[in-house]
Amino acid sequence: MVQLTINGKQIEAVEGMTVLSAAKRAGIEIPTLCAHKELTPFGGCRLCIVEVQGFRVPIASCTLPVSNGMVINTQSEALSKSRKFILSMLFSERNHFCPFCQVSGGDCDLQNAAYAQNMTHWPMQPGWNKFPVDSSHPYFVLDNNRCILCRRCVRACAEMAGNFTLTMAERGASTLVVADTNVPLGESSCIKCGSCVQVCPTGALIDRTSAYQGHDLAMTEITSVCAGCSVGCGIKLIVHDNRIVRIEGDWDAPVNRGVLCEHGRYDPMNETRTRLTKPLMRKDGKLEPVSWDEALGAVAEKLKPLAGREHDGLAAIASTRLPVEALSMFKELFLDGCKSDMVTSSEEGMTTASAHAVAEKAGAFEGKLDLLRTADVVMCIGANVARSHMVAGFMIKRALPKGTRLINIDPELSELDELANISLKPVKGSDLALVKGMQALIVKEGLGRAFLEILDADKLIAEAVEVCGVSLETLSSAARVLANAVTPVILFGKGVTAQRDEELIAALLDLARLTGVIDSERLGLLSIKGEANSLAAAQLRLESQFVLNGQKAVFAAIGDDFVSKRLVERLGQSPYLVVQAAYASALTERADVVLPVTLWSEQAGHYLNMDGRLQAAAKAVEAPAGIRESTAVLAEIAMRMNMPVKHDWRGEVKILD
Numbered sequence: 078m079v080q081l082t083i084n085g086k087q088i089e090a091v092e093g094m095t096v097l098s099a100a101k102r103a104g105i106e107i108p109t110l111c112a113h114k115e116l117t118p119f120g121g122c123r124l125c126i127v128e129v130q131g132f133r134v135p136i137a138s139c140t141l142p143v144s145n146g147m148v149i150n151t152q153s154e155a156l157s158k159s160r161k162f163i164l165s166m167l168f169s170e171r172n173h174f175c176p177f178c179q180v181s182g183g184d185c186d187l188q189n190a191a192y193a194q195n196m197t198h199w200p201m202q203p204g205w206n207k208f209p210v211d212s213s214h215p216y217f218v219l220d221n222n223r224c225i226l227c228r229r230c231v232r233a234c235a236e237m238a239g240n241f242t243l244t245m246a247e248r249g250a251s252t253l254v255v256a257d258t259n260v261p262l263g264e265s266s267c268i269k270c271g272s273c274v275q276v277c278p279t280g281a282l283i284d285r286t287s288a289y290q291g292h293d294l295a296m297t298e299i300t301s302v303c304a305g306c307s308v309g310c311g312i313k314l315i316v317h318d319n320r321i322v323r324i325e326g327d328w329d330a331p332v333n334r335g336v337l338c339e340h341g342r343y344d345p346m347n348e349t350r351t352r353l354t355k356p357l358m359r360k361d362g363k364l365e366p367v368s369w370d371e372a373l374g375a376v377a378e379k380l381k382p383l384a385g386r387e388h389d390g391l392a393a394i395a396s397t398r399l400p401v402e403a404l405s406m407f408k409e410l411f412l413d414g415c416k417s418d419m420v421t422s423s424e425e426g427m428t429t430a431s432a433h434a435v436a437e438k439a440g441a442f443e444g445k446l447d448l449l450r451t452a453d454v455v456m457c458i459g460a461n462v463a464r465s466h467m468v469a470g471f472m473i474k475r476a477l478p479k480g481t482r483l484i485n486i487d488p489e490l491s492e493l494d495e496l497a498n499i500s501l502k503p504v505k506g507s508d509l510a511l512v513k514g515m516q517a518l519i520v521k522e523g524l525g526r527a528f529l530e531i532l533d534a535d536k537l538i539a540e541a542v543e544v545c546g547v548s549l550e551t552l553s554s555a556a557r558v559l560a561n562a563v564t565p566v567i568l569f570g571k572g573v574t575a576q577r578d579e580e581l582i583a584a585l586l587d588l589a590r591l592t593g594v595i596d597s598e599r600l601g602l603l604s605i606k607g608e609a610n611s612l613a614a615a616q617l618r619l620e621s622q623f624v625l626n627g628q629k630a631v632f633a634a635i636g637d638d639f640v641s642k643r644l645v646e647r648l649g650q651s652p653y654l655v656v657q658a659a660y661a662s663a664l665t666e667r668a669d670v671v672l673p674v675t676l677w678s679e680q681a682g683h684y685l686n687m688d689g690r691l692q693a694a695a696k697a698v699e700a701p702a703g704i705r706e707s708t709a710v711l712a713e714i715a716m717r718m719n720m721p722v723k724h725d726w727r728g729e730v731k732i733l734d
């Protein structure tokens with residue numbers, strides 16, 4: 078720790094910290110523009126200048142490390158004059174006629190910084206050249222005329238998403254933000270995460286959906302959780318007039334620290350499916366609107382006699398996007414209450430069942446996503462996280478330039494292939510031989526950090542090379558890199574878990590122990606799982622394969638999820654189908670009764686992310702009149718079937734924090 082004085086106040090700071098961070102921690106605000114807490118200090122705008130005793134000129138505090146005995150002043154007549162001069166230069170350099178910019182009015186950091194310095198005008202003649210406006214991107218517009226060259230967007234693209242699409246071109250006053258080799262954004266390598274837009278301090282990057290929808294000061298900001306995949310990113314919902322105007326990453330969320338992916342940020346804003354607003358019942362072959370009483374009465378009357386029957390009873394299936402509350406109630410009603418022999422989730426345990434089964438025998442072994450921040454080697458097997466769980470993919474991608482090495486094992490084409498230090502393309506379904514081959518190589522070369530009995534290493538290595546179709550050289554490199562790592566992490570995904578092969582998971586567990594991925598201090602093996610509540614569904618025992626075996630009816634609690642064609646075909650074979658859903662789909666078209674329910678943003682609930690973190694999602698908007706929450710519908714059906722549910726979900730899921 079070092080001691081310093083800021084504005085006469087004695088402060089203790091951690092060595093390596095910047096003066097800006099130390100001041101902030103002590104409650105002293107210094108004006109900034111280019112600095113951002115999730116980005117590496119850049120020192121471009123100079124607004125954060127401070128006076129340091131012994132220094133001839135003011136110094137930018139965002140790049141100045143603290144040192145013992147430093148005496149700093151953050152406010153003075155001279156500093157205020159300099160800051161006004163800096164801001165005047167910025168305003169005059171490009172088109173910053175704020176009243177005509179859509180982020181003006183409380184949302185623009187440049188404008189706010191000027192107001193904070195009591196500026197009402199700037200004394201310099203504007204003298205800028207016209208810059209092109211790039212409107213080729215589907216989600217945002219890049220207007221270099223409003224850019225202050227702070228490079229927050231460029232740094233966010235590299236440091237948050239690990240994508241390196243944005244960069245700077247030209248020099249001096251002509252400098253501008255471009256994508257790749259100056260191609261239109263819409264044709265660039267942008268992965269549409271929107272991080273650049275979220276960090277832009279002016280109107281240079283403008284969100285298409287929320288532009289001109291009103292100032293942020295007039296909006297309500299609601300902290301919640303993304304109900305997309307099992308990463309469980311924290312989000313801020315910007316709401317106006319009962320409508321979500323924009324979704325932003327929550328800078329304080331422990332999982333994602335502000336970064337989001339395209340699916341979390343933009344998909345909900347571009348929903349095109351038709352909303353269901355009334356209960357429907359099939360009458361004379363056609364779905365007709367009916368009252369809730371009629372629909373629920375008909376469902377209860379049909380399902381009640383089927384409860385408790387072994388094979389000709391009822392089957393039930395629920396989406397893993399539903400909150401834990403709804404999943405738990407669903408399980409209580411159909412599995413515990415009706416004792417149905419086919420109660421599962423829409424993922425059918427594809428991402429969880431085999432790992433869950435091994436964990437039950439071997440004890441819990443899965444680790445935390447957070448370990449990716451410090452991993453020196455990451456091995457991804459059957460997990461194209463850059464596509465399926467993009468924010469987890471960002472965690473890997475942004476670590477690579479810092480020296481983290483990536484081993485990617487995937488028979489399918491993967492975005493990670495070209496980023497990986499070692500890429501293995503084994504024959505589909507040969508993962509077990511490959512993992513055993515790696516184990517054998519490590520044991521044979523004496524690189525193991527724990528004992529693993531291997532009787533005939535040469536045979537296993539030869540088998541791996543032959544069965545997997547990979548070269549001995551590549552397999553050996555992968556094994557050595559993993560074995561020599563200090564803080565290795567193994568991620569396995571659907572490519573592995575969908576094989577439902579417990580022996581394969583057990584072999585991965587052995588490999589993890591052998592290489593120090595798992596030891597007494599670290600659990601570095603993690604399955605990627607599926608949608609938002611995959612893990613909760615597994616813990617609620619909703620992970621069987623869905624097979625219709627003479628059941629007389631199916632209840633499908635889909636919520637706002639998409640339904641695969643394959644599932645529609647299987648569910649459509651049921652003699653009687655009840656679908657509880659938010660949107661019309663090929664499945665609701667086949668239903669006998671359709672019950673319209675709320676979306677993720679219209680209900681409060683909990684989600685258990687892939688590493689067992691229980692997070693609360695908030696209700697952000699009211700559902701259209703007449704639509705009920707999934708829990709309310711399930712509770713009503715249970716009551717009408719004389720099987721009231723307790724709704725005690727907290728005892729049903731295990732938080733792994």
Ligand code: FES
Pocket residue numbers: 108109110111112119120121122123124125126137138139140
């Ligand atoms: Fe320090 Fe911009 S905030 S130079």
